[in-house]
Amino acid sequence: MEAATTTAPRPAQRAPEPRLPPTPPLPRPIQTAIWSRQARRMLYACQDRYGDAFRIRIAYEGDWILLADPAAIKQVFTGDPKVFHAGEGNEILAPLLGRNSLLVLDEKRHMSQRRLLLPPFHGERMQAYGETMAGIAAREIATWPAGEPYELRPRMQAMTLDIILRTVFGVGEAEAAKLADLREALRDFLDMTTNPRFLLPMLAVGPNRLRRFAAFRRRIERVDALIYREIAERRRAEDVAERDDVLSMMIGATHEDGSPMSDEEMRDELLTLLVAGHETTATSLAWAVERLARHPEKLERLRAEVEAGGEDYLTATIQETLRLRPVISIVLRKLTEPVRIAGYDLPAGVSVAPCIYLVHRNPEVYPEPEAFRPERFLETPPGTYTWIPFGGGVRRCLGASFAQFEMTVVLRELVRRWQIRPADPRPERIFRRAITETPRHNARVVLG
Numbered sequence: 001m002e003a004a005t006t007t008a009p010r011p012a013q014r015a016p017e018p019r020l021p022p023t024p025p026l027p028r029p030i031q032t033a034i035w036s037r038q039a040r041r042m043l044y045a046c047q048d049r050y051g052d053a054f055r056i057r058i059a060y061e062g063d064w065i066l067l068a069d070p071a072a073i074k075q076v077f078t079g080d081p082k083v084f085h086a087g088e089g090n091e092i093l094a095p096l097l098g099r100n101s102l103l104v105l106d107e108k109r110h111m112s113q114r115r116l117l118l119p120p121f122h123g124e125r126m127q128a129y130g131e132t133m134a135g136i137a138a139r140e141i142a143t144w145p146a147g148e149p150y151e152l153r154p155r156m157q158a159m160t161l162d163i164i165l166r167t168v169f170g171v172g173e174a175e176a177a178k179l180a181d182l183r184e185a186l187r188d189f190l191d192m193t194t195n196p197r198f199l200l201p202m203l204a205v206g207p208n209r210l211r212r213f214a215a216f217r218r219r220i221e222r223v224d225a226l227i228y229r230e231i232a233e234r235r236r237a238e239d240v241a242e243r244d245d246v247l248s249m250m251i252g253a254t255h256e257d258g259s260p261m262s263d264e265e266m267r268d269e270l271l272t273l274l275v276a277g278h279e280t281t282a283t284s285l286a287w288a289v290e291r292l293a294r295h296p297e298k299l300e301r302l303r304a305e306v307e308a309g310g311e312d313y314l315t316a317t318i319q320e321t322l323r324l325r326p327v328i329s330i331v332l333r334k335l336t337e338p339v340r341i342a343g344y345d346l347p348a349g350v351s352v353a354p355c356i357y358l359v360h361r362n363p364e365v366y367p368e369p370e371a372f373r374p375e376r377f378l379e380t381p382p383g384t385y386t387w388i389p390f391g392g393g394v395r396r397c398l399g400a401s402f403a404q405f406e407m408t409v410v411l412r413e414l415v416r417r418w419q420i421r422p423a424d425p426r427p428e429r430i431f432r433r434a435i436t437e438t439p440r441h442n443a444r445v446v447l448g
Helices: 028-050 070-077 091-097 107-117 123-127 130-141 152-167 176-193 196-205 207-212 214-236 246-252 263-293 296-307 312-324 400-417
Strands: 053-058 062-067 149-151 333-335 339-341 344-346 351-354 420-422 430-433 436-439 444-447
Touching: 028 053, 028 430, 062 070, 070 339, 070 351, 091 207, 091 263, 107 246, 107 263, 123 400, 130 152, 130 400, 149 152, 152 176, 152 263, 152 400, 176 214, 176 263, 207 214, 214 246, 214 263, 246 263, 263 296, 263 312, 263 400, 263 420, 263 436, 263 444, 296 312, 296 400, 312 400
Parallel strands: 062 351
Antiparallel strands: 053 062, 149 444, 333 351, 339 344, 420 444, 430 436
């Protein structure tokens, strides 16, 4: 009879030790300073040295894991929103936009707020804004001077601001004094918060201390007073149910439990739509004209299509502009749990950052990636994880369709009205303005 044998218990398996991607051998403050002014150069240098996954260290933000491989980007965008927190990754925006902003919310609160805000930015309700957009664009474009160098980006900002005030705030041309007050206050606020000299001090002191600065406090309090005035007046309006602007829609919206949106929620979402929707669209329009002016054969092809009533090449032109000149370089997700991605075991607390700029320049996806070729999108539609100017997944920009529709309307009106050539044949360099990437000379052209 054989003796009984015993099996020694196996040791408990340990979780893999966190292993972070490589990072430049520079202190955090130096990396932060480089990122705030030379983000593209930093991205190129790191990818050349470390590959498609690397780490940068940012003051008050912790560690960012930059990802340029489409497979890793897909993992982030399709991952569990409870693990990949976009709102927490955007925490730096909370002092600017408010704690109820869609951009800084996560999980259930984010989905609830997104459900309330989605209808005006898609389908028939969005299309109904087309006539308003075209009217504003036609009136603005008709005032531009001919035969002299002219910076288009400030005028695009004025145009898209008026579109926001009409479609989102519901303020009409008949309310001239109110329009003037809102334009001035919002432009003053945006000029400060998009100033490249604003970002580094904000990171140096921490975003939560911004209200200690009198200049910032004065501007945000003025904007708040005007927004709350609009909310109060709209609540009292007898025709609020018949109006089609976004603010009126918010007044009538209810959460899943039947409760209405609070004034604070509406304020934060209105400011978010203004900052995220107006400034970015104006910059993308400026880039589209800057690129077209230096490619006259493509501009003429676009003009011929518009005059014939077509839209395919116009759509492709917008897609190529957003690929080649995305307004922002990255999107962020903060990890709430450890995740293995791109071959690294990442701990909770770090942020993963799909890199818009680098994946848009992947030569395996986009041959001649630095070339402006709208035709590429006539041949192959944009990829879900390789064309990401609006992010992706359940956090894809709420206003993506609205922004592209607005660009379509404005560019159509522009090429119908004017011949366009560059004031200087040399391409305009990319200039970092806070977190956005703009034309260095504001898209200077000569109209004729």
